[in-house]
Amino acid sequence: MYQQSPLKRKAKRSMGRNDFFLLDVYSAPTIDIIDDYLRVKGGPAYYASLALYMVGAKYKVYLSIPANTELVSKYLDPLSMDPIHIDGYTFLFNITTRNDGRELRLLNTIKRYPLTTLGEYALISPLQLEISSYDLLKIITSHVLSVVDLQGFTRIRLSDGKIINNAVFVPVIMNTLRATDNVVIKLSIEDIDYNSLIIDIIISIAHEYSIPLVLTMGKHGSIIIKGNECTHIAPRTVSNKSIGAGDMLSTLILYGIRKGLTIREAVARAVAATACILLSLEKNKVSFGRCQEAFTEGYSKVKKQHFLCNKCCLGYLPIPPR
Secondary structure (H helix, E strand, C coil): CCCCCHHHHHHHHHHCCCCCEEEEEECCCEEEEECCCEEEEECHHHHHHHHHHHCCCCEEEEECCCCCHHHHHHHHCCCCCCCCCCCCCCEEEEEEEECCEEEEEECCCCCCCCCCCCCCEEEECCCCCCCCHHHHHHHHHCCCEEEEECHHHHEEECCCCEEEECCCHHHHHHHHCCCCCCEEEEEEHHHHCCCHHHHHHHHHHHHHHCCCEEEECHHHCEEEEECCEEEEECCCCCCCCCCCHHHHHHHHHHHHHHCCCCHHHHHHHHHHHHHHHHHHHHCCCCCCCCCHHHHHCHHHHCCCEEEECHHHHHHHCCCCCC
16 A cells, blocks of 8 residues: 655645745855855855745745844845845855865854744754754754755864865764654765765665655766665756755755655756756846746756666766866
């Protein structure tokens, strides 16, 4: 007999209670200095708000920091890229883009702050260890569904501010989450420095404990692993810098599952919509619902989809850049 997945059951229960998609974002806001000339606001909560605005969603994004509500509202405004500094809680990043990725330098530290729960869904996307593994479990158990982006759990700040990645923490965090049934894990292959051994361990853990895993690979697309199923989704090529793409993707995966989609459908639509948003930003055309069609038709509009066995997934992993 067919058993509906826990993710879809939980999402279906929440849909009847509220027409609005209520999202808690657990991550600090940022001001990003890009290539030493462009200074803009950034961070997961801003990009979450932008993504939902662009696909025409009814939504409310909550930023879990104890700050002035007017400042937070300005920070979350999808129509403005102007940097907003929330004293004590804003990371300042220097981002240098390169052909083989990007270099991050963190120019300050921030206060630790108490976490609150206002929404039904959660995007947990720490930037540099501002959320502990203990906090992680508390957040997950208090929401219908969470996407956990492991990027912030891999980052180490050196004395000069340069951020390097330490992939050994990833299997530890995944083991912490293995008993949960209301979480999707998202990870960029860049955040673990293309470490093939760690990738093999991650895929094995996801397979053994049926933890949905979305592994993004930039221009090589994304891999979705859920139980015995593995899907490769080829990317839609965009020329715009992809800062914020991962957070928009994670947000729209949550939004899609909340609307009753499978993880595969949600990721495919999120990929298509994120590409649309990046192209719109490049053209400076941000408007409500501009990428709604891309999201709605996204399952058919992604470049390619391949349904694979778990071991076959490894064949799609890119060679590390030299």
